[in-house]
Amino acid sequence: MGSFSKWLGAGLGFTLGGPIGAAVGFALGSFVDGFSAEDLHKEQHQYRQGRRVNTHPGDFEISLLVLASIIIKADGKVDPKELDFVRAQFVGMYGKEKANNAFLLFKGVIKKQVSARQVCIQIRQHMPHASRLQLLHFLFGIAKADGQVAEVEVAEIKKIASYLYINPSDFESIKAMFYNALENNYKILEISKSATNDEVKKAYRKMAKKYHPDKVQDLGAAHLKGAKEKFQSIQSAYEQIKASRGF
Secondary structure (H helix, E strand, O other): OOOHHHHHOOOOHHHHHHHHHHHHHHHHHHHOOOOOOHHHHHHHHHHHHHOOOOOHHHHHHHHHHHHHHHHOOOOOOOOEEEEHHHHHHHHHHHHHHHHHHHHHHHHOOOOOOOOHHHHHHHHHHHHOOHHHHHHHHHHHHHHHHOOOOOHHHHHHHEEEEEHHHHHHHHHHHHHHHHHHOHHHHHHHHOOOOOOHHHHHHHHHHHHHHOOOOOHHHOOOOOHHHHHOOOOOOOOOOHHHHHHHHHH
């Protein structure tokens, strides 16, 4: 088969081991002719020998695949629109050739029952907070791909957020980015409607710093688009609050 990390087209580190590695091995075995568990064990051996434990761009991509498979199955069905969204996101982030490989892997992963808690424990041990926020943003995008975010999907994403040690305020902030209402602008900035104008300005500066695209530069150019979307949501929320208050 050749090196899986080369096949994917990105460096892999922590996702070659643990529950994520098991899901990847299952997926590869479902569509790669001649693939065996021994092939993945070789990759895992290189992972251990090289002590590659930090987040690589490929780790973020594999984490996306596994978590996306959990969200898509949350409402008991696999919606074609959600699959199309995932494919479109992959194409937008990685280009057509790499996206096709990633989507093949995704379709294999989605067939396996995966423990969200175990996967998230593995992710949070190796992935910085800013990258985990980026994962959450992507998951809400998948959930809304069919036109609405089902409550069961929100509940699943909320559970994943807690496993990833993303606090309730950050969860509500990202969730509000996918709903159109003035009150959601306050949630995005993590403040209440009763906040003073000075508090609104202070909250905007804090959130702009938290979600600045520079925070996820280590994930590569492919993931800057999602980071910029979050950043733009922060700016838009602030501008709408300013307009409604007239300051």
